[in-house]
Amino acid sequence: MDVAKVLIAGDWRKANSDSTFQAENPATRQQLPTPFPISNWKDCDDALAAASHAAQDLRKIEPERIAAFLEAYANNIESSAAQLIEAAHEETALPISPRLKDVELPRTVNQLRQAAAAAREESWKHAALDLKLNIRSCFAPIGPVVVLGPNNFPFAFNGVSGGDFAAAIAVGNPVIAKAHPLHPNTTRLLAEEALKALATAGLPMATVQMIYQLSNEDGLRLMSDPRVGAIAFTGSRPVGLRLKEAAESAGTPVYLEMSSINPVIFLPGALAERGDQLAQELADSCLAGSGQFCTSPNLILLPQSDATETLLQKVATIFKDRPSQPLLSSGGREHLSQGVTALRDAGAQLVTGGDIADGPGYRYANTLLRTTAQHFLSSNKALQREVFGNATLAVTATDPAQLLEVIQSLEGNLTGSIYSSNSGTDDVVYDQLAPALRQHVGRLLNDKMPTGVAVSPAMNHGGPYPSTSHPGFTAVGIPTSLTRFAALQCYDNVRQSRLPNVLKDKIENPATWRLIDGTWVQG
Template sequence: MSLAAEPLLIAGQWLPARESLGVFRARDPGTGDEIGPSFPVCGPADVETALSAAVAVADELAAAAPEKIATFLDVYADAIDADADTLVALAHAETALPAPTRLRGNELPRTSGQLRQAARAVRGYGWTQPVIDTSAGLRAHLAPLSKPVLIFGPNNFPFAFNAIAGSDFASAIAARNPVIAKAHPSHPATSQRLAQLAHAALVKTGLPAAAVQMLYHFDNALGLALAGDARLGAIGFTGSRSGGLALKAAADRAGVLCYAELSSVNPVFLLPGALVERGQALAQEFFASCTLGSGQFCTNPGIAIVPAGTVGDAFVSAASAHFAAAAPSVVFSQGVLDHLRQGLSVLRDAGAQVLASGNAVEGPGYRHAPTLLCVDAAAFLANPRALQTEVFGPVSLLVRASGADEMARLARGFEGNLTGTLYRAADGSDDAAWTVIAAALRPRVGRLIASKMPTGVTVSPAMNHGGPFPSTGHPGFTSVGMPAAIRRFAALHSYDGVPDALLPPELRDRNPGGVPRLIDGGWTTADVGAAS
């Protein structure tokens, strides 16, 4: 196949790389073979072109009518749905994720749905949180950064978190900021197709042509230099802890906001009453969640706390049987496989014992047997950092604990996580233990879950897909759920004594759009002066 590289979406056009430092191709995870066309590894000139172009249109996009932004998001969502056959085929080839169930049945509609939710939030103005203090003559709201947002897409969601289609993208555009999308090299052709649809929607809507750009790949040093450029307004990142922290450090030095989703082991506490009621079913549920998507979810249940004693033993035995009988899982890349093996070594060196390790790994590509390990609570509490190592893949660690008090001590030993789950008995017999453990766990997780595995993330205004460090870089924000996700890419603008006619629409006395506003301490949709 020719090594002629595909063009970049840059400065409002599809252009060849000006300074390609090489080319790369996607690989089929099932075989390890290279597939599809060649894509450029960008050099400094291409990055500078993209950044300069985004800066040049930032003010124009910030001044765009909200209806035009919302229309773009809707047109793009419709285009994604209409192109589902092509998108699903590309993503399946590049990720080996199941096409009918995961990609078409779940992730693609989630992606277009997120874009439409963002459009509704734009039309409703609610994300701007207007506040009016009539006695002080002050009015404030959230507004565009008027700077570009750089988005790094992860490997595990080719649609819903893609840098040019996912939640970060929708949020940044909804806040009227230009986006520079850095595609993940695991699925470049999928990202290219999404970028083609986004560009067409942009042109159709009449927004600035450079409002959306995409670079396929660049080296780490160039990424850090870009992250540390003060012309950026913010960064959205989903990926490894090491990569995210390096970007955040560079961004912090330049005063650039960095919203990074980094790592999470998502502890699951299985209380005794729940195991008595339905222990065998929970073992199957736990195994299914651990191996869903080959375990390549940021909400994968990486640690389960199981009570000592007979009822816990039965659960461990049943879960071990599921893992032992499992076929090898295909993971995204050689890099994922290498990190998985490294993480397992860390757990074993810290004292975790392998209970089950699936069937022998056979066949080409990137495969690993689902693996279950175990350690007692005393060993975990003695070495919590190593035993909380995130293993991105079909791997989980069981921790055996004696009673609610020891489970609470374990909960207090966890780093920040996206989620924490407690399974309780339906008859209320676990509720006293729940109260003790949940009080310890609540400050350490973004989302506290009752009696279901953490893998699913519902796209809802009430969702928090975030959490304390090191699950993310900031505990006050979510990357899923409109309008909250939009607020990451906004600045607080206050107006002091500005005449009504010169204010943004949602801060004027009249409120023809019925926007909820905090006027003199009370939320209302009324006009100023009519509010009580």
């Protein structure tokens, strides 16, 4: 079978490549037929050159055309939904329904459309005008953005269609996407739709480029190339940290979403009030997507009590009874297995699961582990290991003081949840714990599981290091996620006719919010 082509400078072209890889259907363990190229540096160099030109051209283009592209692309994805869903299901084994068809694909086109609306509205530019001094500033495109998507969202976080992509494009940057090697064909199909949409909207054809895979060496070289404006990555911490070092050595902003164990804390009053319901909620959240979510609860903190034992028993029963689902890959199961072993080696006790599971594909038994807060504190680093998949660790504490100590020992996380009673009996403890948890998480939840990340302007899908590389930014939530891919540009005493439209005294766009002499004004 022919080697798949890469998308560079508007053309599907033969890759500069010495080797190939093939994806697999993880549900059947069957290798899929198409060979995909591992590109040489020449492909990166060509893509960077084309992206640099596209970046220049995009700066002259009206936001309306960028919005039109994003909308055309969303429409194309919907038109090709059947084929895309089939490809993604084949490469990831993620369920078609409820997931790829009725959750992830709609979310993806929704993100693209929200990004289009943000591009059109222009409020994300945070135009600030000091009319007296004639100093004006706004956010503007940062330059070509390299997006590296994760394994777990073939659409919604894909480098060529996901949230980072949508945000980078909405700002007016070209994107060079690197496909995740677990779903290259899905990525190829998406890129085809993107290319058609570029033609429809009349954007530079190198606005969207896509390669499949690189050697580690070329990958790091790409991170540190001075033509790159910014980098977005979602994936594992070890890989993220290597990319970070390479990017930062060149002074390039790099936004990484790396790891999170998402502590969920149950207070005594909540357990007394609705323990059964909470067990169900917790189990559903832990097993959603086989636990292969950035926000999957990996760490559950509870008081030592009969109610906790009842809850853990119920969770264990659900874990045992619910068939485990195929994981994304053999490697993913291997990592999960190693992670569970590492937690057990660090002293966590197995409640249920703890081994590979029967059934087609790569399955691992739904796994619940437990330990005491005292032990967690003594093996603190080892027990904070992110175990990506359907496994979670429950930690029981003798009293709120010990719970607080556990919270204070946590690394940075994307989320942290506290369940408390509706009657107010947990309020004193909540007030002790929440301020500490607040400092360790990007999103603090009450009475809600962290899985399911709404695309809202108020969302923060970010958090303190090492959950991400910068606590001031979010990867989800439009338009706030756009700022990552923007540079602040100031105009001092610049003549009216030479200003970008958004900074002129009078603006044509009635939707744009601007900060004029300290007051927010629309239109």
